[in-house]
Amino acid sequence: MACAVQTGEGHAFDVLAERYAARIYQHLYRIVGHRQEAEDLTQESFLKAFRAIQQYDASREFRSWLYAIATNTGRNALRARGRRGPMVSLDGEENFVPAGTENDTSDAQLRADRQAQLAEAMGRLPEHAAALVDLHYREGMSLREAAAVLGTTEGAAKVALHRARRQLRAWLIRDE
Amino acid sequence: MNMQCPEVKQQLEEHFDAGETLPGPLLAHLAACPRCMAYQRRLEALTQTFTQGPDVPPQLVQSVIRAVVEHSPSTRRPFALDLNPGWPAGRTPQSRPGAAGNILAAAVALVLAAIAGGYWLPFPNIDYAQWARPLWKAVTHFDSPDYPLASFETDLFGEGIFEAILEETAAAYSVVQNAALPLPVSPVTLTAAITAAALALLFFNLWETHSMTKRHLRG
Numbered sequence: 001m002a003c004a005v006q007t008g009e010g011h012a013f014d015v016l017a018e019r020y021a022a023r024i025y026q027h028l029y030r031i032v033g034h035r036q037e038a039e040d041l042t043q044e045s046f047l048k049a050f051r052a053i054q055q056y057d058a059s060r061e062f063r064s065w066l067y068a069i070a071t072n073t074g075r076n077a078l079r080a081r082g083r084r085g086p087m088v089s090l091d092g093e094e095n096f097v098p099a100g101t102e103n104d105t106s107d108a109q110l111r112a113d114r115q116a117q118l119a120e121a122m123g124r125l126p127e128h129a130a131a132l133v134d135l136h137y138r139e140g141m142s143l144r145e146a147a148a149v150l151g152t153t154e155g156a157a158k159v160a161l162h163r164a165r166r167q168l169r170a171w172l173i174r175d176e
Numbered sequence: 177m178n179m180q181c182p183e184v185k186q187q188l189e190e191h192f193d194a195g196e197t198l199p200g201p202l203l204a205h206l207a208a209c210p211r212c213m214a215y216q217r218r219l220e221a222l223t224q225t226f227t228q229g230p231d232v233p234p235q236l237v238q239s240v241i242r243a244v245v246e247h248s249p250s251t252r253r254p255f256a257l258d259l260n261p262g263w264p265a266g267r268t269p270q271s272r273p274g275a276a277g278n279i280l281a282a283a284v285a286l287v288l289a290a291i292a293g294g295y296w297l298p299f300p301n302i303d304y305a306q307w308a309r310p311l312w313k314a315v316t317h318f319d320s321p322d323y324p325l326a327s328f329e330t331d332l333f334g335e336g337i338f339e340a341i342l343e344e345t346a347a348a349y350s351v352v353q354n355a356a357l358p359l360p361v362s363p364v365t366l367t368a369a370i371t372a373a374a375l376a377l378l379f380f381n382l383w384e385t386h387s388m389t390k391r392h393l394r395g
Contacts, residue, residue: 013241018237021240025232026229026230029230030229030230039233043240044243046244071257111228112231114221115229115231118226134229136228138228139204169189169222173222
């Protein structure tokens with residue numbers, strides 16, 4: 001499909017946007033922690049990809065190429081504003097609510113609450129660690145592929161992911 | 177309960193990290209220990225939240241396509257986007273409409289203008305004069321002492337005199353009659369014709385955009 005975009009087929013980019021826009025948005029939200037900023041950065045990422053589509057090497061996986069662009073876009077945005085995500089303290093937060101224990105809260109609200117808590121926790125992680133957690137868990141990338149997207153080695157990614165998981169557990173799951 | 181709770185929690189974390197199913201001894205401990213069972217459920221919920229991702233804005237795809245269309249220098253903003261502000265996601269035209277149509281229409285307009293102006297005849301071997309006076313030429317007859325029973329031709333712009341003798345005749349006409357050379361088409365008619373051609377070009381472009389829009393909607 002990316003090759004179709006390279007040759008100028010009108011429908012091809014629409015298809016790519018439909019396939020990847022939501023996933024890229026979720027990835028960027030995990031990095032920057034702001035919905036509106038994530039949406040703006042999603043547009044910016046696709047615009048960059050569209051302009052650079054002639055440089056895309058078809059022998060590489062398009063998903064990795066696009067995620068690399070999005071990740072760099074998110075990182076640059078964070079550096080531009082000189083801070084890392086919403087620095088909200090979790091000390092006063094409720095413990096991470098496990099599924100099936102809610103009474104009055106709807107599933108949708110519960111899910112939204114969990115995502116908000118996770119976004120806040122991800123905002124405390126280094127940006128590359130947040131991106132790594134998202135690529136590996138939500139996007140289902142192998143460590144090798146996620147490392148390639150982030151421009152690091154598989155070993156370094158493994159260590160970073162381990163630390164990130166431990167840190168997120170410490171913030172989000174309070175033992176009783 | 178042979179296993180101690182801290183050991184169980186550590187193993188639970190390791191198994192969740194590795195994505196492995198829980199072994200029998202761990203399951204036995206969880207069945208008998210509500211505290212570790214609750215911890216295991218929180219781990220499950222956290223992992224599930226990792227994999228789900230946040231909700232996505234409903235107009236995200238449309239906004240992405242719109243951003244690319246509006247900011248990319250290689251594409252022209254489709255007229256259809258202005259007509260359809262609530263365009264369904266993924267159905268927005270992306271290709272440049274009208275490039276081929278504009279070239280074709282311009283070529284046709286050029287040919288018509290050349291014919292109308294008398295600068296080019298599509299079939300030069302045909303004697304047009306034997307059928308009728310061409311629309312792009314005016315033939316004027318006048319009589320004077322120096323130019324008895326003279327006649328000459330003028331084109332759309334009062335020029336296009338092909339022979340010297342005709343130029344002299346035309347000049348004599350201007351002097352004798354004290355008037356401008358008669359034109360085959362009045363300036364008003366000529367302006368109207370050019371305006372009509374421009375409108376036809378515009379209509380052709382819009383029609384092609386409309387056709388492309390319908391193809392996108394069907395596709």
